[in-house]
Amino acid sequence: MSLRSKDLLGLQDLTAEEIGLILDTAASMKEVLQREIKKVPALRGKLVVTLFYEPSTRTRTSFELAAKCLGADTVSIATATSSVAKGESLKDTARTLAAMGVDAVVIRHSAAGAPAILARTIKASVLNGGDGMHEHPTQALLDMFTIKEKLGGFRGLKVAILGDILHSRVARSNIWGLTKLGAEVRVVGPATLMPPEIERLGVKVYHRAEEALEDVDVINVLRIQRERQKMGLFPSLREYTRLYQLTPARLKLAKPEALVLHPGPMNRGIEISSEVADGLQSCVNEQVTNGVAVRMALLYLLIGGGSREALD
């Protein structure tokens, strides 16, 4: 079995089987990462470019490490501007990269749909590293990998996603992926940070954290950006914190062994208390390790051209 598309644009486009394949492949990759020599030659001679129109250290580093562990060469392009008025258009940049013979491009962009434009323009594989409020599929896949590793599967699990759902591409990708694999997803946050008609994606909407967290298996805490307050979406960080911070008391409402995830970087003391972030149930550091494994799996499946057996 392999992936149907040359690109990974979002979890909306993947079947449950494809997600399963990615997670299984990631498990093999994690095993590679635990070896003394963290490198296999599966992508030797391949060129992976990271094209970031938005600042990011963790996603980009994770992709670069993933590519290097598979023996690929990497080049990173950071473009500070998102203005079309100055500089080259996205399509022209894409054509330039294509002419240089790249095999895969990882793109992060503030505009939703930018990876789709890239994917339509070039033959190389395009991996979405986060586009606007649309999707962040590799983050969701690493969240799912972490859940599966710890809890064994998804069917019947209750997963709460807590925070700024409106602006969150992580939330959207998680919703697509988790609901496809049979989990029950709850989204919780202030009414002003809920996307319109989100319930049509098969999730339950909550505004009270206490209600939403009751009896859940996983809590995925989203980062809250300070500028949202200035946009008038909630009165103050103080009030946000009071209503939605994941505190030890709120965590107790969940199942005893419930997992705490956070895509990072964390605002300690805002959306998550330090106690919870550093607590036994927190998977934050493991998520980072799993991120490399999942991205290795994706690069391998998209441009490695082979089956899983070739890893050995």
Next chain:
Amino acid sequence: MKLLIKGGRIVDPLQNLEGEYDVLVDDGKVAALERNIKPGAGVEVIDVPGCIVAPGFIDMHVHLREPGLEHKETIATGTRAAAAGGFVAVAAMPNTEPVADNASVITYIKEKAAREGAVRVYPIGAITKGSKGEELSEIADLAEAGAVALSDDGRPVMNAEIMRRALEYAGMFNLPVIAHCEDLNLSAGGVMNEGFISTILGLRGIPAGAEEVMVARDLILAAMTKGKLHLAHISTAGSVQLLQQAKERGIKVTAEVTPHHLCLTEEEVVGYNTNAKVNPPLRTRRDCDALGSALAGELIEVIASDHAPHAAEEKDVEFDFAPFGMVGLETAVPLVVTFLIRPGLLTWKQAVAAWSSNPARILNVPGGSLAPGSTADITIINPAEEREVDVRRFYSLGKNSPLQGRKLYGWPAATIVGGRIIMREGEVLV
């Protein structure tokens, strides 16, 4: 020169006339409208069996982009697109560079149109200087120079006090004020309709309320001032409801709807199709249905294209960065025929009124009738002609249409301006 249009079906809403009549044109005027006119010597005959023969269509909402934005469209190309689309006249929106907020720009447009235009061009002046919504333009000057209406189209007049004064002042010159209804605080950087699709695509939404709040405000101001308010491109079921209530209360208001808001939904945006990015945004099927019923119920009087051409490279970017607007002149008629007339939701008489007599009345310009003695501005449509939209064949410089490749019925067969055939079978002859 004499011209005889034979065998067509006349639809003339002003005379309340529908049926098989021939039209004899002499010296730029309709000379006779009778059954079976015999062609005399030296009369050019065009046979149009099965075709609709209507008073010339007027598109009262078009962006010709000249002066200043000639890379998007010019008066020469935009008026040829109009001719190809069956229009004998267009009203040109003032958001050019510079903005048509003074007599000299209006005069420039009129002179340029007289020299290079294929159809009649009626300039619209800006309500406020620079369309900034702050100070009134010199409206008397605009009226004297030949502006037929006022609009800051593309932007709302956010300050209600300025809008009130505009309606009062423009009323002295009997100029309609064409309102672009959008509360900029509510639309807040949105790029498509707010709803489930915007949630999935991760695009910022423009709620229906951003339009409706301003429609309500402007209706109240119209009642207050007795000004002549015309609502541009209304797009939501809620706006239709507000319009209905206002008319029941006797408020003087008219409204237009675009073919794309009547026929297309927000689904067009899926795949981040920037050619479907328009303002107001494409809404839901429910909104399309409400707009169609309002048009058929003659609550909305006008169909106008909001033809908004852009250069290919301006649209070929990330969805967020693309400008709003789609071209419409060359697809307006077949779109409405295909989606509304053929399915029986709108009669030919209603459509013809919405494209000819109603805009003529609102703008106070000639047209809208084929009665003997009237200027021979005539639109002929072949309701049975089926063709795929091909943007490469557009006369407009703008190819930004989401309809590329779509099969539509009811293409314009001829456009006649002042007795002269300027378009025949899709080919512009001037």
